[in-house]
Amino acid sequence: MRKGILTIAAVGLLATGGLTACGDDSGSDKPSSTKTPKIGVILPDSKSSARWETADRRFLEEAFKAANVKYDIQNAQNDKSAFQTIADQMITSGVTALMIVNLDSGTGKAVLDKAKSQGVATIDYDRLTLGGSAQYYVSFDNETVGKLQGEGLAKCLTEKNAKNPVVAYLNGSPTDNNATLFKAGYDSVLKPKFDAKEYVKGPEDSVPEWDNTQAATIFEQQLTKANGRIDGVLAANDGLGNAAISILKKNKLNGKVPVTGQDASTEGLQNILAGDQCMTVYKAVREEAKAASDLAIALAKGEKKDTGQTVKDPEGGRDVPSVLLTPKAIYKDNIKDVIADGYVTKEEVCTAAYAKACTEAGIS
Numbered sequence: 394m395r396k397g398i399l400t401i402a403a404v405g406l407l408a409t410g411g412l413t414a415c416g417d418d419s420g421s422d423k424p425s426s427t428k429t430p431k432i433g434v435i436l437p438d439s440k441s442s443a444r445w446e447t448a449d450r451r452f453l454e455e456a457f458k459a460a461n462v463k464y465d466i467q468n469a470q471n472d473k474s475a476f477q478t479i480a481d482q483m484i485t486s487g488v489t490a491l492m493i494v495n496l497d498s499g500t501g502k503a504v505l506d507k508a509k510s511q512g513v514a515t516i517d518y519d520r521l522t523l524g525g526s527a528q529y530y531v532s533f534d535n536e537t538v539g540k541l542q543g544e545g546l547a548k549c550l551t552e553k554n555a556k557n558p559v560v561a562y563l564n565g566s567p568t569d570n571n572a573t574l575f576k577a578g579y580d581s582v583l584k585p586k587f588d589a590k591e592y593v594k595g596p597e598d599s600v601p602e603w604d605n606t607q608a609a610t611i612f613e614q615q616l617t618k619a620n621g622r623i624d625g626v627l628a629a630n631d632g633l634g635n636a637a638i639s640i641l642k643k644n645k646l647n648g649k650v651p652v653t654g655q656d657a658s659t660e661g662l663q664n665i666l667a668g669d670q671c672m673t674v675y676k677a678v679r680e681e682a683k684a685a686s687d688l689a690i691a692l693a694k695g696e697k698k699d700t701g702q703t704v705k706d707p708e709g710g711r712d713v714p715s716v717l718l719t720p721k722a723i724y725k726d727n728i729k730d731v732i733a734d735g736y737v738t739k740e741e742v743c744t745a746a747y748a749k750a751c752t753e754a755g756i757s
Contacts, residue, residue: 428487428489428695429463429487429489430462430463430489430490430690430693430694431462431463431464431465431486431487431488431489431490431693432457432462432463432464432465432488432489432490432491432492432686432689432690432693433464433465433466433467433480433483433484433486433488433490433491433492434453434464434465434466434467434491434492434493434518434689435467435468435469435476435479435480435483435491435492435493435494435504436449436450436466436467436468436469436494437468437469437471437476437494437495437496437520438468438469438470438471438496438602439468439470440470440471440604440605441471441566441602441603441604441605441630441632442603442630442631442632442656442658443656443658443659443660444656444658444678445468445494446468448678448679448682448736449518449519449678449681449682450466450468452678452679452681452682452683453466453682453685453686454466455682456682456683456686456687456690457686457690460686460690462690462693465483465486465488467479467483469496471496471602473496473497473500476495476496476500476504477500477503477504480493480504480507480508481507484507484508484511484513488513488693489513489514489692489693489694489695490513490514490515490516490689490690490692490693491504491505491508491513491514491515491516492515492516492518492685492689493505493515493516493517493518493522493527494518494519494520495517495520495522495525496568497568497569498522498523498524498525498568498570498708501517501520501522501525502522502523502524502525502526505517505522505525505526505527506525506526509526514528514689514692514693515527515528515529516528516529516530516531516685516688516689516692517529517530517531517532517713518531518532518681518685519531519532519533519571519681520532520569520570520571521570521571521704521706521713522570523570523706523707523708523709524706524708524709525706525709526709527713528692528697528714529685529688529692529698529700529713529714529715529716530704530713530714530715530716531681531684531685531688531715531716532571532681532715532716532717532718533676533681533717533718533719533720534717534718534719534720535571535574535575535578536574536575536577536578536581537578537719537720538574538575538578538655538674538676538720539574539575539576539577539578539579539580539581539629540578540579540581540582541578541672541674541720541721541722542575542578542579542627542629542653542654542655542672542674543578543579543580543581543582543583543627544582544722545653545671545672545674545722545724546560546579546583546625546626546627546651546653546671546672547582547583547586548671548672549625549651549671549672550592550624550625550651553649553651555624555625557590557591557592557593558592558593558624558625559592559593559594559595559619559622559623559624559625560583560587560592560593560594560595560623560624560625560626560627561595561596561597561612561615561616561619561623561625561626561627562576562579562595562596562597562598562626562627563598563600563608563611563612563615563626563627563628563629563633563634563636563637564576564597564598564599564600564629565599565600565603565629565630565633566599566600566601566602566603567599567601568602569603572599572603572629575629575655576629579627583627592625595615595619595623596614596615596618596619596623598611598615600629600633603629603630603632603633605632605633605635605636606636608628608632608633608636608637609636609637609639609640612626612636612637612640613640613643616640616644621644623650624650624651625650625651625652625671626650626651626652626653627653628652628653628654629653629655630654630655630656631654631655631656631657631658631660631661631664631670631673632656632658632660633654634652634653634654634661634664634670634673635654635660635661635664635670637652638652638664638669638670641669642669647669648667648668648669651670651671652664652669652670652671653670653671653672653673654670654672654673654674655673655674655676656673656674656675656676657673657674657675657676657723657731657736657737658673658737659737659741659742661673662723662728662731662737662742663742663744663746663747665723665724665725665728666725666728666742666747666750666751666754667747667750668725671724672722672723672724673723674720674721674722674723675720675721675722675723675730675731675734675736676718676720676721677718677721677734677736678736679734679735679736680718681718684716684718685716688700688716699714700714700715700716702714702715702716702717703715704717725750725754726754726755728742728754728756729754729755729756729757732756739751739756742756743756
């Protein structure tokens with residue numbers, strides 16, 4: 394791991410490798426230590442963001458193989474019925490710990506509650522299931538993600554000497570609690586500017602299921618509604634950002650209108666190199682997967698760990714033991730950090746069309 398690119402968010406949170414065992418509890422969600430440890434993971438889809446298959450699956454598999462534990466990783470492909478079927482099959486197959494990325498809190502809660510009733514330990518991975526019963530939550534500080542996006546957009550608008558810029562929002566899926574947290578983060582930066590009349594609040598829409606095709610349609614409608622004047626786009630991830638960029642290209646506005654993103658996808662990094670995207674937010678998934686897999690492996694063996702931190706579930710009202718990692722803002726001048734971290738390769742990013750821009754960005 395490149396030193397300094399990622400830190401634990403909360404003061405006093407123990408390093409993942411140093412999580413300490415707590416005393417056993419007698420809850421029904423404690424797996425039997427006599428069972429063979431086996432971990433089930435349900436990923437949400439492969440369309441909303443490339444990360445689920447290119448990064449999360451890869452790094453989780455690496456961790457489970459290194460620990461020599463049995464595992465089963467499946468992708469629900471944004472199908473709630475499939476999500477529940479996969480969970481049922483995993484529970485029947487004898488998993489002792491189940492890690493999920495929910496499609497929405499309702500479906501996630503049903504799966505978590507069933508697992509708990511069957512004595513299967515559970516972890517919310519990346520997304521908190523509101524009202525759920527997961528024993529742990531592992532993610533990034535998602536309000537900070539949004540704050541970095543808001544600060545990034547403000548930085549890029551300043552660099553373009555934008556006067557009273559009209560800012561449009563492409564929020565994430567309304568069923569994803571992370572999207573709510575991202576918005577709280579960028580609102581904390583941008584709302585004061587709207588209130589002070591430094592910026593003008595433009596069209597705002599949430600994109601169902603983070604669907605990039607819908608995002609393009611929505612943004613085209615936003616641009617029409619704004620009579621062609623949108624000076625900045627707060628897009629909640631790289632996929633939504635690229636959707637906006639595709640419409641800006643049609644209108645010969647790409648490179649003139651700053652667009653944010655998140656996930657440091659290959660496409661997002663290339664858009665930054667091309668000057669069409671302002672910034673992205675890098676979340677070192679390797680570290681997220683390592684933290685979650687360490688907890689899952691312990692739970693699968695009937696052990697509990699103390700994370701030293703909790704997150705309040707606003708719907709269930711309980712304090713969920715958590716690990717939150719710190720995200721990093723990425724601009725053209727530090728794309729090389731993402732490559733050095735092993736998240737993407739130079740070969741993936743610096744194809745022929747981007748070779749010159751990569752050299753200019755110090756990627757060697």
